[in-house]
Amino acid sequence: MRVESFVTPALLLDRHRLERNIRRMAEKARRLGVALRPHIKTHKCVEIAKIQRNHGATGITVSTVYEAMTFARAGFDDITYAVPLSPDKFQPVREIADAARIKILLDNPTTVDRLSDFCVEQGISLDVMMKVDVGYHRCGVTYDSPEAVHLAERIHAAPGLRFVGILTHEGHVYDASTTAEIRRRVDDAQRAMVSLARKLKERNAALAPEVVSIGSTPGMSLVEEIADGITEVRPGNYVFYDYEQVLLGSCGIDDCALTVVASVVGVYDDRIVIDAGATALSVDPGPEHLNLQRAFGRIVRINGERAEIPGLTIVSLSQEHGKVRLEDNADKLTIGDHVEIVPNHSCLTANLFDTYHVIEGDKVVARWRISRGHCGSANV
Amino acid sequence: MRVESFVTPALLLDRHRLERNIRRMAEKARRLGVALRPHIKTHKCVEIAKIQRNHGATGITVSTVYEAMTFARAGFDDITYAVPLSPDKFQPVREIADAARIKILLDNPTTVDRLSDFCVEQGISLDVMMKVDVGYHRCGVTYDSPEAVHLAERIHAAPGLRFVGILTHEGHVYDASTTAEIRRRVDDAQRAMVSLARKLKERNAALAPEVVSIGSTPGMSLVEEIADGITEVRPGNYVFYDYEQVLLGSCGIDDCALTVVASVVGVYDDRIVIDAGATALSVDPGPEHLNLQRAFGRIVRINGERAEIPGLTIVSLSQEHGKVRLEDNADKLTIGDHVEIVPNHSCLTANLFDTYHVIEGDKVVARWRISRGHCGSANV
Missing domain, CATH: 3.20.20.10 (Alanine racemase)
Structure with missing residues (x-):
């Protein structure tokens, strides 16, 4: 399957970026x-x-x-x-x-x-x-x-x-x-x-x-x-990195291996609404001490060299909706368009899903299980 | 089993409060x-x-x-x-x-x-x-x-x-x-x-x-x-209510049917640490516009009439740790003690668990499955 055929929201894991991050950290530990x-x-x-x-x-x-x-x-x-x-x-x-x-x-x-x-x-x-x-x-x-x-x-x-x-x-x-x-x-x-x-x-x-x-x-x-x-x-x-790590300077946006793919479900004068909310992205506000405008992740271009899309800011999340403010320079998006989001905090985002859809380019090459949950689930 | 024997964190659902909330809302809708x-x-x-x-x-x-x-x-x-x-x-x-x-x-x-x-x-x-x-x-x-x-x-x-x-x-x-x-x-x-x-x-x-x-x-x-x-x-x-609803005036603390039970895992001069973090409570900050001190849920007494425990404030959450600030008037808590927390946002908290442990008093009387997840999990 290809990324554009997803029922959203879904979690994408870029295999190339993942392996690059793992390899680099392993090499560094060996070197040190x-x-x-x-x-x-x-x-x-x-x-x-x-x-x-x-x-x-x-x-x-x-x-x-x-x-x-x-x-x-x-x-x-x-x-x-x-x-x-x-x-x-x-x-x-x-x-x-x-x-x-x-x-x-x-x-x-x-x-x-x-x-x-x-x-x-x-x-x-x-x-x-x-x-x-x-x-x-x-x-x-x-x-x-x-x-x-x-x-x-x-x-x-x-x-x-x-x-x-x-x-x-x-x-x-x-x-x-x-x-x-x-x-x-x-x-x-x-x-x-x-x-x-x-x-x-x-x-x-x-x-x-x-x-x-x-x-x-x-x-x-x-x-x-x-x-x-x-x-x-x-x-x-470091296996995934995330937008908080980008803001802290630990990595570049192109190192971020984990993204959420969401659909545009509403288009209005000043905003769009996507189907990724608190249960897809988590409401982690990112590094608040940097006094940046609060945003719940960063919308990026799908595939290829990773780049932030200007003019789009995820300003609030409710349970299943993400509200995205549109600036004048924003791309024209329409209902059904997919957006890809680098989450603020990849650990909390991964914990909200059952499956990584492992991608190479725009092809899904594997599905891996996320063992989320608590020991409390097994209380007897 | 009894509440005190839980491996924590675990999600408790008070059956009496749940049914009371459901009945009251149903009666109100009929009346109106x-x-x-x-x-x-x-x-x-x-x-x-x-x-x-x-x-x-x-x-x-x-x-x-x-x-x-x-x-x-x-x-x-x-x-x-x-x-x-x-x-x-x-x-x-x-x-x-x-x-x-x-x-x-x-x-x-x-x-x-x-x-x-x-x-x-x-x-x-x-x-x-x-x-x-x-x-x-x-x-x-x-x-x-x-x-x-x-x-x-x-x-x-x-x-x-x-x-x-x-x-x-x-x-x-x-x-x-x-x-x-x-x-x-x-x-x-x-x-x-x-x-x-x-x-x-x-x-x-x-x-x-x-x-x-x-x-x-x-x-x-x-x-x-x-x-x-x-x-x-x-x-x-309304089935659960939560601490945000208490602060908004929609309900009283005693109406809150859903809680997280956590263990004290660390005791220090100015704080305790519990094993309920962002993956157990969610990092929803509650109604920020009320300009209250930020806290991630409210610690309450276990069982019986629900009451807030004074002198304890959950001031921050990392993935699996909750940091609780102790005021001078706080109860003396020790390692292994259980605390019960009314979450800020019960919808997001429930979405982090697989199972409700349904309790009557301090006895678990049922376990109910939480169907959390995304359609994206089933992408083929």
Whole structure:
């Protein structure tokens, strides 16, 4: 089939751009001498993770136990579950650990004790990464606090737990306003992690982290050096990129591999309406701190060299409608025309669909499943 | 199972609140003498639509062909597809029309001609509603424009099409700041629709609309009178309500039937982090025009009389994390505690899950499937 015959909205994945993004990041990680453990929460797709593995990814990162289960079943046997573990996930993680080596994340002494008790009771041992906060202030122990050392010691000492390393997500790079600022924040994050690793080793050789892990797409797209002592990087979004990454300077519009194809369903004096709304694009507003006019993704030309179409701005989304403001210089669009949209946030957009329609030029060459959902779906 | 044993995040649906909301709206429609055609885009769930039908709903409203297909297969045989039809949907609608009576929506002369040609070619006839704009300025012909009359005439005259009525969605009630303003806008919408219906009838008795349809949850929750000449209402969100409706004054917090149960996965000095992020709650910011502090849903007490928990504000969401700011008066929460969240926008939240866990008190009494997805999933 060809793109123009779609029932819309549908999700398109440009295979050439996807593979180029995967190859470039893999080459960069090799050049910089760090392991690449991509975050699969962006794509939730076994076929894409296999391409990443074929290019040398050493394992994967997930952010839900559902993702961990899905990829363990598909034969991925080295998984880092990069959200602090809560007790409702002990049993699911225990089941995954039968099929794959799973590293879990802790940042709280109470959970260390509870998980240790659970592991002893179950007669198992789990690999634990300590989550570190280097400035994002979401999760983690502060990198230069006494608690960081105490918690590492506690994990190391806990029966049933094996302390394997430290992990941060320098998510505050997304709040930077310039690429220079992103680079600076990533450098600071690396220094903080290396300094904590050194402190732990000095305290006790047994605490020397095997893995020192950082990771974000803007960071890994923009840095050209990795500090000695960082062993692993975990970017996720780079497989697709998106319009937020374009605005942050992580990539160009032509690198964006994921788009939503929508139909024009209404044409009016000052606007058109398309059949891609909040359930097709997500209402992620993009990088609001850049003080740009708010827009929900960017309309681009279909196929060939990617270019933004001037004079069209997606100004609001309701559930199934997207309202597009027309400037005077806008192309004349009519009912039934297709538009292709680079979403603001490809991770959230992919999570709204069941299927990637993989395209080469204007031909669909494959359909890949998106394993979206929650472990809660399986609650029994 | 009991609520406390969930693997989180999971979606809870309080059966008592759901049935109370459905019953009240059904009683109101009966009292006001209008047909109730609920919009099922909110719940996408056959079981819930059956409860609505048992309470006297005369048909359903859908906003995608996928929803139309799903509900036609489940035996719903009177469906209004309330988004202007685009040519990619002609063939799917033609297939649905074999199983159910489907009314489609048009607001553009070009599509009238193209659909008419299609129907003639296929040897079928389709029921058409004309979409009217009464102030929301998303889709529709302006109610008092000459185009409105011309378009109705064109539909009426088109072979293969049957003009059955006029339809509006007074979505601009969501931009109102007071309940008085919502009521005023709904009254104006009713007057506009009745006046257009009269004008059409005066022009040509054959143009007298059988159906004059309006519909929004804030409107139907707050009005106590319906203008003579309005025949049908199409609220959707009222089955669940949500925190946006609470803030708009459409309902109280205790009417909200849908919640997300999440676990505390991190505890820090100034905040906790929960395992409900953008993929569990959606990043809908709620009614921004009210200039409230931005928050992504409201944390409430689990079970019993619903009450907001003071001192906790969900200030930001990343993909799987929710960051909750703690005020001094906040309850002391610890890792593994469950919190229950009334989402800002229940339609978008439900669309992120596969299953409603239907609860009575703290017991799960049923699991109902959510038919989320896009027709694009079935592209072949």
